[in-house]
Structure formats: structure tokens, C-alpha cells
Amino acid sequence: MTTMLSLNDGHQIPQLGFGLWQVPAASTAETTASALRMGYRLVDGAAIYGNEEGQGEGVRQSGLPRDQVFVTTKVWNSEQGFDRALLATEASLKRLGLDHVDLLLIHWPCPAKDLYLDTWRALIRLREDGRALSIGVSNFQEPHLQRIIGETGVTPVVNQVEINPRLQQPTLRAFHDQHGIVTQSWTPLGQGRSFDAAPVRAAALRSGKSPAQVILRWHIQIGASVIPRSTREAGLRENLDIFDFTLNDAEMAAIAALDEGARCGPDPAQFNMA
Ligand code: NAD
Numbered sequence: 323m324t325t326m327l328s329l330n331d332g333h334q335i336p337q338l339g340f341g342l343w344q345v346p347a348a349s350t351a352e353t354t355a356s357a358l359r360m361g362y363r364l365v366d367g368a369a370i371y372g373n374e375e376g377q378g379e380g381v382r383q384s385g386l387p388r389d390q391v392f393v394t395t396k397v398w399n400s401e402q403g404f405d406r407a408l409l410a411t412e413a414s415l416k417r418l419g420l421d422h423v424d425l426l427l428i429h430w431p432c433p434a435k436d437l438y439l440d441t442w443r444a445l446i447r448l449r450e451d452g453r454a455l456s457i458g459v460s461n462f463q464e465p466h467l468q469r470i471i472g473e474t475g476v477t478p479v480v481n482q483v484e485i486n487p488r489l490q491q492p493t494l495r496a497f498h499d500q501h502g503i504v505t506q507s508w509t510p511l512g513q514g515r516s517f518d519a520a521p522v523r524a525a526a527l528r529s530g531k532s533p534a535q536v537i538l539r540w541h542i543q544i545g546a547s548v549i550p551r552s553t554r555e556a557g558l559r560e561n562l563d564i565f566d567f568t569l570n571d572a573e574m575a576a577i578a579a580l581d582e583g584a585r586c587g588p589d590p591a592q593f594n595m596a
Contacts, residue, residue, distance in 0.1 A: 324363060325565070327547055329479040330502035333456050335425070336392055337542055339364025340558065341508065341551040347373040349553065354380020357558050358391060366482075366549040368396035368429060369414050378418035393420065396429040396460060397445075400596040402437035407444035411453060426454035427482060431466040434594040438462075442470040458482070460508075461590040464497050471501065480504045483590075485546060486512025487519065487537060490581040495544070506547040509586050511537055521576030529567045532560060539564045540577050 324338040340357050342350060342365065350373035354365055358380065367377040374395060381391050395418065401410035411426060426445055431438045438459075445457040458480035459467070471477050481498060485491055485507035498505045516522050517533040525536045534550075538561055541548035550561045569577070 327504050329456055330477055331456055331479055335547055336364040337547050339366050339549045341366040341549040342371050342373055345373055345553055347376055350376025351379035353553055355383035358384035358386055361562050364392040366394045370398040374414055374417035378420055392424040394425040395423050396427040399430050399432050402435055402441045404440040404444045407441045411448055422452055423454050425456045427458050427460045430461045430593055431590055432594045439473055446476050463590055477501055478503055480506050482506040482508055484509050484587050486510055487516040487577055487580040488512055488582050488584045504547055507541050510541050510548045510550050513586050519580055525569055525573040535564050539569055543569055
């Protein structure tokens, strides 16, 4: 069972969840219900993933009380701006079949559009209206965070960004810590780039865990929330089974040394896709 992290608005977020990017719409309800039944409590979705209907259906099929499941969705780039973001969120809630989400994120800052501040104001309104219990951002860099915090006085609870052993983003994470923002790691397994790295293999051998479990445990121990994706039942179980061992200081330091600032995904400063 996962540990919980405190958010800066008084709510809590499960530290471990699962992600729905590239999960086929037709099997999303089944994957979601199965993951929730095996012990996950956070399901990370987004309008652009095209599977919000299944995400909501899976929450219902799990049989868990609604307040035991943490549901995230995101406002896509083409829906930025105050009015559009309000409408897009209503459409997401309708597809999910829910009256609120636990966490609503702006998916990317899209700096060239220069609409993320207006979009943030819409998220503040949606929180006031109870359509999202908590609001945050994704792929924001320090200048984007400084701007929305400075202009509105509202600090996002979460910034969901790419983090894996080859891209550890220590400066951004330190900024998050200073401002009470939870770091949430996407592509946490880094496309397997570090499965064969010596520190990961050594920690896996010592602890009797897989390289993926060692890397997910590293995310937990740096204090991040982490949302790996697997559509296989065995993979989902493996990724959940990371709370019965600890990486020691030497192992954490050796994994820290793998950072080379290399992204799997796009650079948020340049990414403005509609
Ligand atoms: P991930 O790091 O979770 O890796 C998924 C891949 O690893 C899949 O191919 C899966 O089969 C494999 N895998 C999973 N568990 C494994 C295991 N135990 N051993 C070996 N291989 C394993 O990558 P991801 O899906 O890119 O990211 C996770 C989630 O993050 C997404 O589903 C999505 O919810 C979110 N995300 C958000 C953004 C964003 O812009 N906010 C971008 C990308 C992903």
C-alpha cells in the first residue's frame, strides 16, 4: 500500500499511482479497476490520452468509495485560455462521469501561446467551484512557476515533470521544495535506459528486487510522487511492491550520479503543440 504526501492546500496525494498514457481506450476501464483493486489509489489521466471514459468507469468498477481514489486529469494545450479551460474541464468531467477530480493540471505551459497564466486563473476558479479539489501544473519550469505564483498568489500543489535516473532535475526539485510543491515524476522508468546501469543492477541484486522496482523506490526516497504505467497485471503488481525495502545512502548517491540531463520527452520551453 502506498504512502501519502501532504499538499500545500491541506489535501493529501498517494505517493505511488499509475498512468494511463497510451493505454487503449477499450481496455482502460479494466486496467484501472484492476489496478485499484490490487492496491493503487491514484490514477493519472489526461484529456489528450483519449481514455477518460474508461478512467471514470474503472473507478466505479473498482467498488472503492470515491473518496478513496485520487483522480487526476489535465487540460490539453489547445484548450488553454480562461474560458476554453473552463469548458474543457466540464467536458473532461462529463467523460469521466464524475462531479470533481482530485487534481487538475495544466498539461504543458506552451510558452509561445502565452496563455498559461489565464489558464491558471481558470483552474483557480474551478477549485473555488469544487470541480477540482486541488490544482497544479505539469512540465512547468521555474520562470513559468514564478509567473503564475507571482501574479495570482496561488502556488500549484504539484508539478508533474519528467524525472528518471538520467534526468533528475535537481534545481527544479529544489525550487519545488522551497515553495511546497510536490514533484510528480512522469516517464519514471526512463524507457529502460538505466535498467542495466551498474548502481541499479547492484541495488537490485542486494535487495532481491527488479531494476524497475529499484528505480521506483528511488523516486519514493527522493520524496516524489510517481506514476508508472503498465497494462500487464504482473507489471502493475511489480510496480506496487516497492514499500518493503529501502535503498541505502550509498545506493541513493550512486543513482544520483547517473544524472546526465537527458530527456526522453520534449523540452517544455520549446513544446507548443496544439
Ligand atoms: P513509464 O516510465 O511508466 O514506462 C512505461 C513503459 O515501461 C511501458 O512500456 C511499460 O510496459 C514498461 N514497464 C512498466 N513497468 C515495468 C516493469 N516493472 N519492468 C519493465 N518494464 C516496465 O513511462 P510513461 O508511461 O511514459 O509515464 C508514466 C505516466 O506518466 C504516463 O502513463 C502518464 O500518465 C504520465 N505522463 C505524463 C506526461 C506529461 O506530460 N505530464 C508525459 C508522459 C507521461
